[in-house]
Amino acid sequence: MMLLQTISTLSLLVASAIAAPQKAPATFDVMALRSASPIHFAQVSAAKGGLFLNLPHSNATCEGKSSGHATLYIEGEELVLYSCKGEKQKVFVDRSGMGQGVVRYVTGEQALPRYAELKGWATDKNKNLNFKGTGFVACPHSIDDSWSLWLDVGLGQPGGNKGCLGFTARELENKKPVGCRYTQ
Numbered sequence: 121m122m123l124l125q126t127i128s129t130l131s132l133l134v135a136s137a138i139a140a141p142q143k144a145p146a147t148f149d150v151m152a153l154r155s156a157s158p159i160h161f162a163q164v165s166a167a168k169g170g171l172f173l174n175l176p177h178s179n180a181t182c183e184g185k186s187s188g189h190a191t192l193y194i195e196g197e198e199l200v201l202y203s204c205k206g207e208k209q210k211v212f213v214d215r216s217g218m219g220q221g222v223v224r225y226v227t228g229e230q231a232l233p234r235y236a237e238l239k240g241w242a243t244d245k246n247k248n249l250n251f252k253g254t255g256f257v258a259c260p261h262s263i264d265d266s267w268s269l270w271l272d273v274g275l276g277q278p279g280g281n282k283g284c285l286g287f288t289a290r291e292l293e294n295k296k297p298v299g300c301r302y303t304q
């Protein structure tokens with residue numbers, strides 16, 4: 121027992137020593153939790169500048185075999201789509217009256233809408249993604265019959281949609297992320 125503990129302590133030390141120089145942020149995929157609904161266990165995909173659940177094909181360009189779902193990380197309160205090279209694709213929210221909580225992403229230096237916010241993304245103690253403590257809703261009948269993702273700004277049915285459901289956005293650690301460039 122003692123020996124085992126010593127070994128695991130040592131391997132932890134070695135692992136942190138190796139990991140120390142780069143300190144890459146942890147990458148994760150996101151799964152929706154909303155029991156007894158069509159989006160329960162659905163994974164988040166990124167396409168055409170937006171985030172979706174139950175999207176059949178994201179058509180992203182990936183460096184290797186991707187799951188087809190989005191892989192992300194949080195860096196300095198910004199939510200970034202994982203890619204190995206090229207311009208960063210960052211997710212923003214617009215909580216203004218016009219934006220109604222819309223969640224989208226931009227590529228590189230692409231202009232953000234006036235009230236877009238990039239900083240405020242966080243993971244809570246239950247591994248749930250949130251923006252300044254706020255969760256999400258998903259609305260059906262989006263592209264390819266997917267559900268579009270919105271921040272829950274208290275409207276219930278944002279963007280003139282119907283049938284939207286609140287859900288928990290659970291982060292699933294992805295230790296072998298595949299870099300992708302998602303369509304804009």
Ligand SMILES: *[C@@H]1O[C@H](CO)[C@@H](O)[C@H](O)[C@H]1NC(C)=O
Pocket residue numbers: 167168175177178179263264303
């Ligand atoms: C992906 O490509 C297929 C085939 O061209 C198309 O039907 C589908 O709408 C595309 N999906 C997205 C999200 O762009």
